[in-house]
Amino acid sequence: MSSKKITCVSICLILVFCQCVVQLEAQLQVGFYTISCGMAEFIVKEEVRKAFLSDKGLVAGLLRMHFHDCFVRGCDASVLIDSTPSNTAEKDTLANNPSLRGFEVIDKAKARLEAACKGVVSCADIVAFAARDSVEITGGLGYDVPAGRRDGIVSLASEASANLPPPTFNINQLTQNFAKKGLTQEEMVTLSGAHTIGRSHCTSFSNRLYGFNTTMSQDPSLDSMYAARLKQQCPQGSTDPNSVVPMDPSSPSITDVSYYRDVLANRGLFTSDQTLLTNPITANQVDQDARNPMLWGSRFAAAMVKMGQISVLTGNAGEIRANCRLVNS
Numbered sequence: 001m002s003s004k005k006i007t008c009v010s011i012c013l014i015l016v017f018c019q020c021v022v023q024l025e026a027q028l029q030v031g032f033y034t035i036s037c038g039m040a041e042f043i044v045k046e047e048v049r050k051a052f053l054s055d056k057g058l059v060a061g062l063l064r065m066h067f068h069d070c071f072v073r074g075c076d077a078s079v080l081i082d083s084t085p086s087n088t089a090e091k092d093t094l095a096n097n098p099s100l101r102g103f104e105v106i107d108k109a110k111a112r113l114e115a116a117c118k119g120v121v122s123c124a125d126i127v128a129f130a131a132r133d134s135v136e137i138t139g140g141l142g143y144d145v146p147a148g149r150r151d152g153i154v155s156l157a158s159e160a161s162a163n164l165p166p167p168t169f170n171i172n173q174l175t176q177n178f179a180k181k182g183l184t185q186e187e188m189v190t191l192s193g194a195h196t197i198g199r200s201h202c203t204s205f206s207n208r209l210y211g212f213n214t215t216m217s218q219d220p221s222l223d224s225m226y227a228a229r230l231k232q233q234c235p236q237g238s239t240d241p242n243s244v245v246p247m248d249p250s251s252p253s254i255t256d257v258s259y260y261r262d263v264l265a266n267r268g269l270f271t272s273d274q275t276l277l278t279n280p281i282t283a284n285q286v287d288q289d290a291r292n293p294m295l296w297g298s299r300f301a302a303a304m305v306k307m308g309q310i311s312v313l314t315g316n317a318g319e320i321r322a323n324c325r326l327v328n329s
């Protein structure tokens, strides 16, 4: 081979290698919209702030929305797609309907972003930014959100029910469920701390209050004073599907470590919360996090960034939806 040929081949190899590195490392980027839509993150933050002022609970909905998006087909805004006569979408499965909220906040942000920079900012990134802003506005630690996600075109109710963990899961089931998404048990415990804000429908935990199993009507791992209060708020046989209780009654709109203090006091609302004490490693982490807000805050920020990268669509994959509820036609 001539030396010219060898030089050419080596340059090609270097180029291929560089491209691989770029693809592996630069999937998502902090400041992705700096040039294409400089106001993007600001607009989302403003809409989240407005929502918080009108209803403090909406931001809890937005935080949960990012989780429910990412765990089903990756963070591709599939959770936002409306059902059609021929398809029941993720948002209409039991885990999301009627409990998931905040869709209008995303719609408002998207409308402003389309007006400011048409076809540029993905719905999946809006959800990721809004989740961060929700943590921040409730007093949690802010963090940079790597962006550049693109929107998927598929949303199936069956995939939501198959991938989202139910509140009845025990420690092993939770650990496995998160492992399938590339998240560790430690990250699972850390992310469960999101239950420091927001509410739950009675139906999500009434199994712990009434007819727990054939020998005990009430879950013995639930503090009895707390159980008595929950029974008042959620009477047996009450068919009101709208009854809700705060998950962290002492500070339902503040992102702090009181969720972990609740769990330590046997006042975790779901089986999936209380079960964190049944394993020595996770119990130890609950104890650490309960006493160390800065440690939990930084762990939570890192875990949110990691969760936000699950199976993302980038480059030319997917699309930038014009309306977050509809795939482009």
Ligand code: HEM
Pocket (backbone or CB within 6 Å): 057, 059, 060, 061, 063, 064, 067, 099, 100, 101, 165, 166, 167, 168, 169, 174, 188, 191, 192, 194, 195, 197, 198, 199, 200, 201, 202, 204, 270, 272
């Ligand atoms: C570990 C497994 C998890 C289970 C089993 C679980 C389950 C639930 C359930 C059943 C509700 C109540 C829904 C209702 O009835 O209204 C809820 C609420 C909530 N979850 Fe989770 N969750 C888990 C993890 C997470 C994660 C990882 C996040 C976010 C990072 C999160 C954020 C929230 C928030 C903020 C709410 C309150 C929503 C609102 O007020 O609208 N959860 N969760």
Ligand SMILES: *[C@@H]1O[C@H](CO)[C@@H](O)[C@H](O)[C@H]1NC(C)=O
Pocket (backbone or CB within 6 Å): 213, 214, 215, 216, 220
């Ligand atoms: C009912 O739950 C209690 C507490 O978890 C347990 O000890 C008991 O074995 C359970 N009974 C049945 C019949 O499963």
